[in-house]
Amino acid sequence: SLQRAVGFFGEDTNAIVAGCGVSGILFALIFNVIDSIGSACMSAVSQNYSVGKYKNIATIIKFSLLLSIMVFVIIGIPLLLSGRQLISIFLAEEIASRNQLTEATQAGWLKLSIFVGCSIFYGSMQCLNNTICGCRSSLIAVINTAIVTVLRVSITAILLYCTPELNLTVFIWLILVVPITWVLSTIFSTFYLLYTWKKYIKHTG
Numbered sequence: 001s002l003q004r005a006v007g008f009f010g011e012d013t014n015a016i017v018a019g020c021g022v023s024g025i026l027f028a029l030i031f032n033v034i035d036s037i038g039s040a041c042m043s044a045v046s047q048n049y050s051v052g053k054y055k056n057i058a059t060i061i062k063f064s065l066l067l068s069i070m071v072f073v074i075i076g077i078p079l080l081l082s083g084r085q086l087i088s089i090f091l092a093e094e095i096a097s098r099n100q101l102t103e104a105t106q107a108g109w110l111k112l113s114i115f116v117g118c119s120i121f122y123g124s125m126q127c128l129n130n131t132i133c134g135c136r137s138s139l140i141a142v143i144n145t146a147i148v149t150v151l152r153v154s155i156t157a158i159l160l161y162c163t164p165e166l167n168l169t170v171f172i173w174l175i176l177v178v179p180i181t182w183v184l185s186t187i188f189s190t191f192y193l194l195y196t197w198k199k200y201i202k203h204t205g
Contacts, residue, residue, distance in 0.1 A: 068123025
């Protein structure tokens with residue numbers, strides 16, 4: 001399916017797959033940092049939840065979201081500015097043909113730019129989902145993750161099944177499926193936390 005999805009770029013689809021793989025490695029620079037912020041958020045929320053300091057949880061969420069935005073500014077923007085060159089450098093030794101290198105770099109850059117541009121949503125998803133875990137509602141977080149995963153797989157399968165000849169537009173949508181699920185997960189977590197927040201404040205007076 002992946003080879004079929006990227007076939008419009010050129011004959012050697014393996015080069016395109018390699019380009020997308022390198023973009024994933026570069027995005028991991030943001031991915032790992034945001035995951036660490038999410039874990040720290042869960043730990044801090046759990047400590048405050050245990051002692052009934054519910055109002056502190058809101059401050060922790062705001063601070064965690066601010067850190068996620070800072071990650072985008074400090075790491076994401078430089079990646080956007082230098083990503084094309086970095087991908088080309090990574091692939092230079094693997095791909096000898098200049099045409100194939102150009103195609104692979106183009107595909108990798110497209111994926112990297114979309115993921116980095118939407119990384120704020122990934123940060124929001126991680127912070128809010130980890131907040132739910134910190135509030136001892138791990139089952140809700142698991143259900144949230146399961147739903148968005150099923151949606152991600154289903155949308156991808158539908159796109160591949162319903163499109164006889166894939167083009168650049170469909171390829172972009174295949175990449176966008178992941179950020180879309182980040183947004184959906186963030187919306188779900190936000191509504192759940194707003195509901196529980198009212199309950200906690202009412203409980204504490």
